[in-house]
Amino acid sequence: MITVDGLRKVYGDFVAVHGSTFDVEPGEIFGVVGPNGAGKTTTLKTLAGLIEPTAGTVRVAGEPAGDPETRTALGFLPEESPLYEDMTARSYLRFFADLYDVPRETANQRIETALDDLELEHRDRRLGDVSKGMKRKVAIARSLVNDPDVLIYDEPASGLDPLTTNYVLEYVRDLADAGKTVLFSAHNLYHVESVCDRVVIMNEGEIVARGTVEEIRAEHGETTYRVFTTVPVERSEPDGDRHVTTVDSMDAVEEVREAAAAAGGEVIDIRTRESTLEEIFLDVAGQPMPGSRRVAPGAVEGDRERDPSEPSEPPEAPEAAE
Amino acid sequence: MNVSPRKLLRVARWEVSRTVGTVDRKTAVLGAVALLLTLGVAAGGLLAGGVALDEDIYAVAVSSDSPYHESVTDSTPLEAVPVGAPNADVYVDDRDPSDREATVSVANTRKGQAALGAFRSAVERHNARLLAAEENQSAAFPVGVTLSYVERASERVGASDGSAGENDDGAIGGDGTGDSDGAGDDAGDRSAGSGTASDGGAGSGLGVPDFGGIAGSLFGGQPTGSPAEIAPPFPFSSLVLAFAFLVPMNFVIQAYGSTILNERINRRGELLLVAPLSRTDIVAGKTLPYAGVALAATTVIALAVGGGPLSVAAVFPIALVFLAATFVGAMFARSFKELTFVTVTVSVALTTYAFVPAIFSTVTPVALISPLTLVVRDLQGEAVSIAEYLFSTGPFYLVAGTLFATGIGVYREEDMFTQRAVPLKFLDALAVRLHRPRDVALLSALSVPFVFVAELLGVAVLFALPEGAAIVALLVVVAVVEEVAKGVGVYAGFHRSRFERDLPTALKLGALSGAGFFLAEKATVVVQVVGLGSLPLGEAAFGTAGVGSGLGPAAGLALVALPLLLHVVTAAVGAVGATRGRRAWAGTLLVAMAIHFTYDLTVVSALG
Numbered sequence: 001m002i003t004v005d006g007l008r009k010v011y012g013d014f015v016a017v018h019g020s021t022f023d024v025e026p027g028e029i030f031g032v033v034g035p036n037g038a039g040k041t042t043t044l045k046t047l048a049g050l051i052e053p054t055a056g057t058v059r060v061a062g063e064p065a066g067d068p069e070t071r072t073a074l075g076f077l078p079e080e081s082p083l084y085e086d087m088t089a090r091s092y093l094r095f096f097a098d099l100y101d102v103p104r105e106t107a108n109q110r111i112e113t114a115l116d117d118l119e120l121e122h123r124d125r126r127l128g129d130v131s132k133g134m135k136r137k138v139a140i141a142r143s144l145v146n147d148p149d150v151l152i153y154d155e156p157a158s159g160l161d162p163l164t165t166n167y168v169l170e171y172v173r174d175l176a177d178a179g180k181t182v183l184f185s186a187h188n189l190y191h192v193e194s195v196c197d198r199v200v201i202m203n204e205g206e207i208v209a210r211g212t213v214e215e216i217r218a219e220h221g222e223t224t225y226r227v228f229t230t231v232p233v234e235r236s237e238p239d240g241d242r243h244v245t246t247v248d249s250m251d252a253v254e255e256v257r258e259a260a261a262a263a264g265g266e267v268i269d270i271r272t273r274e275s276t277l278e279e280i281f282l283d284v285a286g287q288p289m290p291g292s293r294r295v296a297p298g299a300v301e302g303d304r305e306r307d308p309s310e311p312s313e314p315p316e317a318p319e320a321a322e
Numbered sequence: 323m324n325v326s327p328r329k330l331l332r333v334a335r336w337e338v339s340r341t342v343g344t345v346d347r348k349t350a351v352l353g354a355v356a357l358l359l360t361l362g363v364a365a366g367g368l369l370a371g372g373v374a375l376d377e378d379i380y381a382v383a384v385s386s387d388s389p390y391h392e393s394v395t396d397s398t399p400l401e402a403v404p405v406g407a408p409n410a411d412v413y414v415d416d417r418d419p420s421d422r423e424a425t426v427s428v429a430n431t432r433k434g435q436a437a438l439g440a441f442r443s444a445v446e447r448h449n450a451r452l453l454a455a456e457e458n459q460s461a462a463f464p465v466g467v468t469l470s471y472v473e474r475a476s477e478r479v480g481a482s483d484g485s486a487g488e489n490d491d492g493a494i495g496g497d498g499t500g501d502s503d504g505a506g507d508d509a510g511d512r513s514a515g516s517g518t519a520s521d522g523g524a525g526s527g528l529g530v531p532d533f534g535g536i537a538g539s540l541f542g543g544q545p546t547g548s549p550a551e552i553a554p555p556f557p558f559s560s561l562v563l564a565f566a567f568l569v570p571m572n573f574v575i576q577a578y579g580s581t582i583l584n585e586r587i588n589r590r591g592e593l594l595l596v597a598p599l600s601r602t603d604i605v606a607g608k609t610l611p612y613a614g615v616a617l618a619a620t621t622v623i624a625l626a627v628g629g630g631p632l633s634v635a636a637v638f639p640i641a642l643v644f645l646a647a648t649f650v651g652a653m654f655a656r657s658f659k660e661l662t663f664v665t666v667t668v669s670v671a672l673t674t675y676a677f678v679p680a681i682f683s684t685v686t687p688v689a690l691i692s693p694l695t696l697v698v699r700d701l702q703g704e705a706v707s708i709a710e711y712l713f714s715t716g717p718f719y720l721v722a723g724t725l726f727a728t729g730i731g732v733y734r735e736e737d738m739f740t741q742r743a744v745p746l747k748f749l750d751a752l753a754v755r756l757h758r759p760r761d762v763a764l765l766s767a768l769s770v771p772f773v774f775v776a777e778l779l780g781v782a783v784l785f786a787l788p789e790g791a792a793i794v795a796l797l798v799v800v801a802v803v804e805e806v807a808k809g810v811g812v813y814a815g816f817h818r819s820r821f822e823r824d825l826p827t828a829l830k831l832g833a834l835s836g837a838g839f840f841l842a843e844k845a846t847v848v849v850q851v852v853g854l855g856s857l858p859l860g861e862a863a864f865g866t867a868g869v870g871s872g873l874g875p876a877a878g879l880a881l882v883a884l885p886l887l888l889h890v891v892t893a894a895v896g897a898v899g900a901t902r903g904r905r906a907w908a909g910t911l912l913v914a915m916a917i918h919f920t921y922d923l924t925v926v927s928a929l930g
Binding site for chain 1: 331333336340410428588589590591593594595596597598599607734735736818819
């Protein structure tokens with residue numbers, strides 16, 4: 001649905017994007033993550049036809065980005081919600097529906113459906129008088145008035161409270177389930193990890209990692225094993241009435257098991273711990289994600305420690321990064 | 323992307339609904355007051371029988387049974403007063419019915435000359451009306467007229483007309499001498515004590531109006547204080563027309579500038595840029611309502627002052643330039659504070675351009691620089707040729723078009739939301755148009771309307787200086803304006819890294835810029851059509867010297883080739899400096915200006 005081949009964008013002497021290449025399949029939610037200045041917004045705006053690439057090709061539904069046909073099939077949500085605050089939600093959405101040549105009756109129906117789905121109140125109040133969350137919902141509704149096949153959302157949950165954030169992310173998931181292709185960027189890696197099918201990590205204009213979150217984790221992350229024994233073994237640390245040894249391979253786990261047995265004890269629990277996307281990002285980008293939480297050592301937020309036999313559960317949604 | 327009228331109108335409709343919906347009561351009241359004030363002025367003019375702002379400026383002492391009496395009473399600026407009345411400006415002595423000649427005398431002052439001119443025009447118009455009203459044209463003609471002008475040494479200049487007929491050159495003449503009846507000095511007195519013969523040295527020094535009234539009383543003059551006391555007579559028609567037509571524009575551009583800048587604040591305009599409509603659709607749609615308001619206001623005011631379609635057609639291009647300049651300014655301004663400077667600058671500059679040339683209402687080619695002159699002609703029922711209309715309004719249309727094109731060029735995400743300094747944004751706007759070297763030629767060609775306007779303004783402003791000084795000053799203006807116009811596009815190209823910074827590229831771009839400018843400059847040949855080239859200043863500014871003066875083929879060819887060579891050389895000199903940055907460009911630009919000035923001065927001196 002989206003093909004980006006060798007995208008390069010230069011502003012004067014500053015190279016914002018260095019030859020990015022990726023593609024997005026229909027119905028996929030594709031995440032673009034990276035710190036400020038990584039080039040993700042430039043990438044998204046190029047896809048939306050707002051910015052002309054210096055080099056490379058960008059196609060949406062087979063057509064060059066920026067073409068009238070492409071724009072008609074596209075819904076763009078910028079990072080901010082720059083609404084015309086003197087208009088009401090309805091009049092604002094109708095205006096954009098007009099610009100997209102949506103027949104009046106269809107537009108009204110579509111607008112009401114979007115407003116209902118987004119649980120938008122105060123539909124006839126001026127947009128300058130509604131909350132930020134409401135404005136964001138109106139902006140999302142606007143991106144849908146033309147019933148586009150492709151949605152490009154730049155930080156869709158930016159500045160929203162946790163409740164609204166979750167709602168928006170679920171809504172994005174629903175849109176993908178309805179067949180829309182969604183490309184979205186985020187600072188908050190939990191949003192990406194919880195919603196996206198595939199991800200590219202950008203840093204300083206370059207893609208430094210790509211694939212599903214699991215693939216990225218497998219390629220760039222590391223899995224460690226915490227082996228709990230009834231007796232102390234070499235390099236173990238006391239953990240209550242147990243002893244825990246952290247190793248990085250199943251062979252090492254076997255060695256711990258043998259050592260415990262030799263000492264007259266046994267292994268009572270083994271837990272795996274996978275790198276978070278945050279840690280992977282830190283590794284590949286060489287810097288922490290902006291807006292990431294500071295957490296105490298040993299209590300890493302998003303720590304995905306679990307019993308290998310247990311199903312994984314995502315951690316509670318963190319506060320949105322401002 | 324092509325323009326879509328349907329979408330353009332949608333944007334326009336939306337702009338109207340938004341603007342109407344956001345006007346607060348205070349603004350609405352202020353706008354209504356301004357409109358009422360303007361309409362009040364216009365209605366005053368209407369009630370007075372059209373524009374009668376210069377009504378009864380000159381008193382003409384003429385007998386009620388004189389054939390001139392009707393000419394005077396029909397004329398707006400003339401007021402008939404009894405013979406022997408003191409303080410008359412013009413004295414018509416035809417009391418002896420046996421004498422076919424009438425003696426017309428005035429004080430030998432600027433005001434006296436102006437009064438004589440008004441009287442002469444009034445008689446011409448009266449005669450023309452009489453002749454036009456004659457049913458049997460062949461029976462009424464021919465009328466023989468003998469003109470003879472007589473030099474005088476007295477304080478009065480006189481003109482007598484033996485037959486009240488229209489003469490060959492449109493002047494009233496005769497062989498009579500101005501016989502002073504002793505009131506000549508009194509006539510000068512109406513000029514607040516300054517209307518003495520010594521003031522009458524037309525053409526010597528600045529033609530600064532000599533103010534009576536308050537200024538006069540402050541400096542010991544008579545405490546009079548009516549517009550008629552200003553010598554030479556102030557062009558109140560032009561001033562009030564400028565007020566009536568241009569003041570509403572200021573309100574329009576305030577609102578228009580705000581709506582454009584509003585799109586740039588907080589990236590509001592970003593979503594329109596993503597929608598399936600072109601930048602031109604957006605800009606045209608947002609501009610249309612304001613252009614409509616300007617057109618409506620112009621039409622209403624024109625109707626109120628007794629004008630017709632010509633008045634509207636003359637003023638509308640001024641409105642377009644108001645809007646276009648405001649649009650570009652709003653695209654460059656980084657805040658509403660900067661926008662205020664933009665709108666004030668636009669307003670002052672355009673009002674000056676419209677008003678200053680109209681001061682020289684007796685010098686038709688100069689007056690025609692201002693479209694307000696067309697309005698005056700329309701109100702007076704005089705014909706305006708297409709060439710004159712194009713001369714007056716063409717620069718406005720071209721400038722407006724170029725400004726809108728410049729603004730639309732930067733109406734895009736990459737430029738409109740940045741906070742770069744205004745000069746850098748200007749360079750960006752130019753660089754947007756540069757894709758190939760030949761685009762430099764196009765850019766230079768597009769600068770010609772601005773150059774034309776600047777030089778016309780130069781002609782109008784410098785017209786009052788002594789001729790020699792005016793020509794030298796004008797040549798400096800021409801050199802500066804033209805070299806900057808040719809060089810700025812090249813500099814923008816190098817500054818924004820559109821071209822390689824090397825000598826061959828600089829020479830190539832300079833040659834293209836000079837050639838593009840030269841070709842477009844030839845379009846200014848319209849100045850010859852209206853006769854501006856016949857004036858020394860027009861000749862100096864637009865290089866019309868020698869054209870049609872019977873020069874040989876070689877000289878004629880040289881007159882074409884040399885300007886081309888000049889533009890190419892000076893543009894190349896500037897371009898070489900532009901490769902090395904701003905300071906080097908400034909230095910080479912000065913050199914180019916010096917070459918240009920020297921060339922022009924040589925040509926003007928050689929051709930006399």
